[in-house]
Amino acid sequence: MSIFDPIWPDWFLYSENNPMFFTSLLFWVFFTVFLGIYSLVFSRMKVRNSYLLLISLFFYFKINGFYFLLLLFSCLINYSSGLLIGKWKRKKVILAFAVSLNLLLLGFYKYAIFITETINQIFSEQFRAVNWLTCLQNEVTGGTADIYSIVLPAGISFYTFQAISYLVDVYRKQVQPVRDFLDFSFYLTFFPQLVAGPIVRASYFIPQLYRKYKLTRPEFSHSLYLILKGLFKKMVIADFLAINFVDRVFDAPLSYSGVENLLALYSYSIQIYCDFSGYTDIAIGLALILGFKIPVNFNAPYQATSLTDFWHRWHISLSSWLKDYLYIPLGGNRKGTVRMYLNLLVTMILGGLWHGANLRFVIWGAIHGFILAVEKLFRSLVPSPKRLTWLWQIISVFLTFQIVSFAWIFFRLESNEKVLQFFYQLGNHFIPQNPLSDWAAYQNVLLVFVLGLLLIWTPFKIKEKIRGNFIASPMIIQIVLSIVLLIIISMVAHSELQPFIYFRF
Numbered sequence: 001m002s003i004f005d006p007i008w009p010d011w012f013l014y015s016e017n018n019p020m021f022f023t024s025l026l027f028w029v030f031f032t033v034f035l036g037i038y039s040l041v042f043s044r045m046k047v048r049n050s051y052l053l054l055i056s057l058f059f060y061f062k063i064n065g066f067y068f069l070l071l072l073f074s075c076l077i078n079y080s081s082g083l084l085i086g087k088w089k090r091k092k093v094i095l096a097f098a099v100s101l102n103l104l105l106l107g108f109y110k111y112a113i114f115i116t117e118t119i120n121q122i123f124s125e126q127f128r129a130v131n132w133l134t135c136l137q138n139e140v141t142g143g144t145a146d147i148y149s150i151v152l153p154a155g156i157s158f159y160t161f162q163a164i165s166y167l168v169d170v171y172r173k174q175v176q177p178v179r180d181f182l183d184f185s186f187y188l189t190f191f192p193q194l195v196a197g198p199i200v201r202a203s204y205f206i207p208q209l210y211r212k213y214k215l216t217r218p219e220f221s222h223s224l225y226l227i228l229k230g231l232f233k234k235m236v237i238a239d240f241l242a243i244n245f246v247d248r249v250f251d252a253p254l255s256y257s258g259v260e261n262l263l264a265l266y267s268y269s270i271q272i273y274c275d276f277s278g279y280t281d282i283a284i285g286l287a288l289i290l291g292f293k294i295p296v297n298f299n300a301p302y303q304a305t306s307l308t309d310f311w312h313r314w315h316i317s318l319s320s321w322l323k324d325y326l327y328i329p330l331g332g333n334r335k336g337t338v339r340m341y342l343n344l345l346v347t348m349i350l351g352g353l354w355h356g357a358n359l360r361f362v363i364w365g366a367i368h369g370f371i372l373a374v375e376k377l378f379r380s381l382v383p384s385p386k387r388l389t390w391l392w393q394i395i396s397v398f399l400t401f402q403i404v405s406f407a408w409i410f411f412r413l414e415s416n417e418k419v420l421q422f423f424y425q426l427g428n429h430f431i432p433q434n435p436l437s438d439w440a441a442y443q444n445v446l447l448v449f450v451l452g453l454l455l456i457w458t459p460f461k462i463k464e465k466i467r468g469n470f471i472a473s474p475m476i477i478q479i480v481l482s483i484v485l486l487i488i489i490s491m492v493a494h495s496e497l498q499p500f501i502y503f504r505f
Contacts, residue, residue: 155195230281258430
């Protein structure tokens, strides 16, 4: 029994079984009520920002429970550190301390169990990492939650990197320290992009805190388009492929033929893109309705003609963060050719580790780092043509997609054993025993798979034309299209909420 039970209705409390994802009805009921109140305060800048901060913290609480205290602690530490870096002479010492503290918190929740288990195996000890925040939660609520269970707080990787970018930019004098604690906290906790990015630079977002609210009709139509597109990507394509095919195959690779394993791999390539970019679309759309702009995080990555081009299009905020705050500080390409290749490899391996403490993420990062280095070497030896022919462009896109999909094997499969099973089926049992009956069972999966392929490979001009036509259409047409699309989504959507993939990172 919680001490809050007599006072607060259930929907004010955190429920692990009923989180407030963008894909839940609870969120849209919440957002509708919130938007109604927002319409009364948006014209008063200070009240607006304070209200959005309060709502952002509530949203995070509904997803993560008492971990919102960790987010508040991060706000306090990084706000104070930014002020000190702006005032004191020993800026580098303060920066080093603040960055180390951020990484220590991130490292504890992300790697404590892995490190503890490794130490126990090496030295035959029985050490156990204790979750101090769970201890505090038990004290306050009278609960009995397992203090040895360390669950990664959603969004901690994103808001930690966002905080580090702020501190470094203040140190480099690329941005002024934020003087108001509430304003800084709002920047770090803005709920549309809080739990899965994009990672927003302070120089891009903070000036918007002091601008008057503005939302034109085309901007509203654009936000509606992005939200609907994001929901469709996530719930119709990503979730359908995951539940009905990808998860089944990758949970037991030996139970499926090699061709089914291969199709599951390509389906996962589509799933992770539609899942992650779907979240970003919704986040950008929500922010736009509230009068704020956050940067694009995806730009048709599977239309990339090289792995270098892929990283200019995929998770743009992370790739640019790794470049500006890791690759360049390591020396970039300023320390000679060998050092440049080493820096590139180290950056991508650490980028892999950012996703979790597991050898498979290291391998995933190493594959990308190695291929990026090979591409740089190749370009230095063979001048690239100014313009690719259409045939060579198709070949380049196809080959890049194969490389990226190959690397996803280590990213998705949960153990080395399953990776070996995947390759074993490819090499020894490629063709299904009853191909005709198997394909009949996969009709809906294949339909959604083809729909996903069309989505990722539709030319940019056609996508822009569709977007432009929607924005330019009369409001009644937009409402009808929205209702039709929502009906389709509700018909396809699974009864149980499926978390966004990048919530776990």
